Amino acid sequence: MKSFIFRFGLFCALFVLGLTAFSTFLKVGQKHYDSNADLKLRLLLDVKTIDPEIIVFGSSVAEGGINPLIISNITEKKSYNAALSGRRIIDWNSIAFSFLDYTKNNKVIVLDIFPNVFNKTDNLYQPHEFYPYLNNKFVKEALSAISPTYYKIATLPFYYLTQLNSKIVLNSIIGIYDLLLNSQPKMSEDYKGYSNINSNYEKGNTSGLIQTEISQTSIKLYEKLILQAANKNIEVLFVGMPVYHKGKPHYNQLDSIYNWGTIWSKEYENVTYLNFLNDSSIIYQQEYFANNTHLNKNGASFISSKIGNYLNKNKYE
Amino acid sequence: MLFNSLQYLWFLPTVVLIYYALPAKHRWVLLLLASYFFYMSWKVEYIVLIIFSTLVDYFLAIKIHKAKAQPRKKTYLIISLISNLGLLAAFKYANFFTENVNQLLSFTNSTQHFPYWDILLPVGISFYTFQTLSYTIDVYKGKISPEKNIARFALYVTYFPQLVAGPIERAATFLPELKKQVKFNYNDVISGLRRILWGLFKKVVVADRVSVIVNHVYATSGEQNGLTLLIATYLFAFQIYCDFSGYSDIAIGSSRILGIKLMENFKAPYFSKSMSEFWSRWHISLSTWFRDYVYISLGGNRVKVSRMAINILVVFIISGFWHGANWTFIVWGFVHGVLLLMEYFLAKKSTIKLDLNPTQKMIRMLLVFNLVTFGWVFFRADSIQHSLFIIKNIADINSWHFNINLLSEVVGGIPLVTMPKLILSVFFILIMLVMEYGLYFSNFRKRFFALNGTLRWSIYYGVSLCIIFFGNHGNIEFIYFQF
Structure with missing residues (x-):
């Protein structure tokens, strides 16, 4: 039995050692992979150096639709766009709660409302981007709430290796390569998290009705975020993002979805609402849109100016 | 608790550690407790069914043994059969019968309809009822004496490695295994671990990976074409084999670590050169059960050829029905029965020499594999109509076109x-086939053990890493749990 215990123990120890090395390689590599999302996650969950007076959370609609540089110019306040493409509050709440936990300077959180904003997310978009931060309590909580798989990923050592794919490995190799060669990040922080969509309007596949939903999980998360912001005397500005007028009929219950901004602005003292859904100065201008729901560079400049002016008028005067 | 779950990853080492820490004569008590815990971790209430089955067969076997008059023995045996098969009928087949009776009633314009029973099929019921049945029948036939210790008999019924999906053990060989005083044996433990590793590879790296394709294609068969349906059907052949034989490997391996031998359930069946050989290599514990307790009871080979043919068909139809309460399983059993009979009659008439050259062997293997795969269509489809639709579409070669997005x-x-x-999955299937061929038809084992330790360890690490990195870890149940 002694021989068995020794050999089996040695076998397992070497195995665990190998897995630890590989998993560390993946974590460090992914963390330093140079994408917009990775950079934001690293800055907000790990380095925690991002602490502007105005911060934007949300999805790609906000990431490409709200330009913090313009807001900063108008308000003369530091601002940062922490919105993450392809994600909704169920996914991105961890970075918002992490930010609220450490922020000392923040005054305003800007959140986008768009047609699919309250859809339930069963399949996390690009989950591996969160894997290097599994020990972060906010990430652990957010992932676990999405599915039991993420609960395992967040709580069991090496479990995320079972979700491994070529993309994770490739990202990690590039990340480690960049880290070792100390190369300059391609995703410049000068953009302040803003993702410039430099394209003309594309109609896309919008035949028929696109079903949207209002999941209670999303609503509760928004309300939790509002309350935590209130505890830190932070204002929350909901921005009802414009939808191109020809695209609007393709979405069901748009009014109900956008009405949540009104509901919250009435219910919570720290909430205000700026709704562009029916703003005729933008929704008929095709040159502002990259597609029905996403603004391009021009649209983002236009709307960011409006947000900046609104903040100047209502929050900083 | 699934064998491919993290719970089992904790459960088995804990049981093994305590097992070997206990004095040898008391270890079986731990196994009994662990087995009850194992079953109750799935659904606590259904342990009552196992206890019922255990008590009925324990007492009836003693009664059978003690009874002097044959009619009395027979009466006790019939009570045992009714109790066990009644349990099976109630929990597994009640809704099937209700559905068919209701359908018949609807043909007669009757307004009378029997209600359905909203009940969950108890995991492993088909396996443990057959195991206890074989015990009572063997006692009745005088092949074995009844077990006196009720707790040990309970362990025979509930032994966790083989409780929910076999192998279906026989009391004559298995009860002595449970009684023996096990000493820690290095080779047994290592061999058990190796077997578990191989079983996990087959389950999560082969079966569960291809299940994603098979489930999708069969669920959307209306949108598929003949080629994609054919691909899914071939993949299903490997899915079901790797799923079930993978389970058996883990069961046998787990038990071997505990020093208790379980019978082999699969012996590379897809390398069979005839249908009869296939059935001597596929789900051996069930096919031998049917041979010993149904086929031979019906007269076996010692009857007229026409009667023997009927016996074979009856056995295969019952075997099909054992797999599930659906006409598809009955047809699947019938198809296999017909194929066996065709083979029997062809072999009788043909003058083909028995010693085949490698090409002939290969052709026959391919033929048997394709016939078996044809049968899997009925096994996998939701209904007879569904199976016929799939077969019809596969046969329509003009519709064939490959589109990965359909899969x-x-x-x-x-x-x-x-x-x-997809290519990676096919690669893993090939690895599995090569390994299985090597294990059963060549001196692979000998060569493997002749390798030095470092190389062997590298292979173990390689397989472990494949399980972690390439396995599908979606907690997918073993297919045979539903039977």
Whole structure:
């Protein structure tokens, strides 16, 4: 039995050692992979150096639709766009709660409302981007709430290796390569998290009705975020993002979805609402849109100016 | 508790550690407790069914043994059969019968309809009822004496490695295994671990990976074409084999670590050169059960050829029905019965020499594999109509075209199966086939053990890493749990 215990123990120890090395390689590599999302996650969950007076959370609609540089110019306040493409509050709440936990300077959180904003997310978009931060309590909580798989990923050592794919490995190799060669990040922080969509309007596949939903999980998360912001005397500005007028009929219950901004602005003292859904100065201008729901560079400049002016008028005067 | 779950990853080592820490004569008590815990971790209430089955067969076997008059023995045996098969009928087949009776009633314009029973099928019921039945029948036939210790008999019924999906053990060989005083044996433990590793590879790296394609294609058969349906059917052949034989490997391996031998359930069946050979290699514990307790009871080979043919058909239809309460399983059993009979009659008439050259062997293997795969269509489809639809579409060669996007669903804009993933799955199937061939038909084992330790360890690490990195870890149940 002694021989068995020794050999089996040695076998397992070497195995665990190998897995630890590989998993560390993946974590460090992914963390330093140079994408917009990775950079934001690293800055907000790990380095925690991002602490502007105005911060934007949300999805790609906000990431490409709200330009913090313009807001900063108008308000003369530091601002940062922490919105993450392809994600909704169920996914991105961890970075918002992490930010609220450490922020000392923040005054305003800007959140986008768009047609699919309250859809339930069963399949996390690009989950591996969160894997290097599994020990972060906010990430652990957010992932676990999405599915039991993420609960395992967040709580069991090496479990995320079972979700491994070529993309994770490739990202990690590039990340480690960049880290070792100390190369300059391609995703410049000068953009302040803003993702410039430099394209003309594309109609896309919008035949028929696109079903949207209002999941209670999303609503509760928004309300939790509002309350935590209130505890830190932070204002929350909901921005009802414009939808191109020809695209609007393709979405069901748009009014109900956008009405949540009104509901919250009435219910919570720290909430205000700026709704562009029916703003005729933008929704008929095709040159502002990259597609029905996403603004391009021009649209983002236009709307960011409006947000900046609104903040100047209502929050900083 | 699934064998491919993290719970089992904790459960088995804990049981093994305590097992070997206990004095040898008391270890079986731990196994009994662990087995009850194992079953109750799935659904606590259903342990009552196992206890019922255990008590009925324990007492009836003693009664049979003690009874002097044959009619009395027979009466006790019939009570045992009714109790066990009644349990099976109630929990597994009640809704099937209700559905068919209701359908018959609807043909007669009757307004009378029997209600359905909303009940969950108890996991492993088909396995443990057959195991206890074989015990009572063997006692009745005088092949074995009844077990006196009720707790040990309870362990015979509930022994966790083989409780929910076999192998279906026989009391004559298994009860002595449970009684023996096990000493820690290095070779047994290592061999058990190796077997578990191989079983996990087959389950999570082969079966569960291809299940993504098979499930999607069969669920969307209306949108598929003949080629994609054919691919899914071939993949299902490997899925079901790797799923079930993988389970058996883990069961046998787990038990071997505990020093208790379980019978082999699969012996590379897809390398069979005839249908009869296939059935001597596929789900051996069930096919021998049917041979010993049904086929031979019906007269076996010692009857007229026409009667023997009927016996074979009856056995295969019952075997099909054992697999599930659906006409598809009955047809699957019938198809296999017919294929066996065809083979029997052809072999009788043919003058083909028995010693085949490698090419002939290969052709026959391919033929048997394709016939078996044809049968899997009925096994996998939801209904007879569904199976016929699939067969009809596969036969329509003009409709064939390959499109990788048809093979899986798209989640969050990303297809679950891509060409590299499909190629990788086929690669793993090939590895599995080569390994199985090596294990059963060549001196692979000898060569493997002749390798030096470092190389062997590298292979173990390689297989372990494949399980972690390439396995599908979605907690997918073993297919045979539903039987």
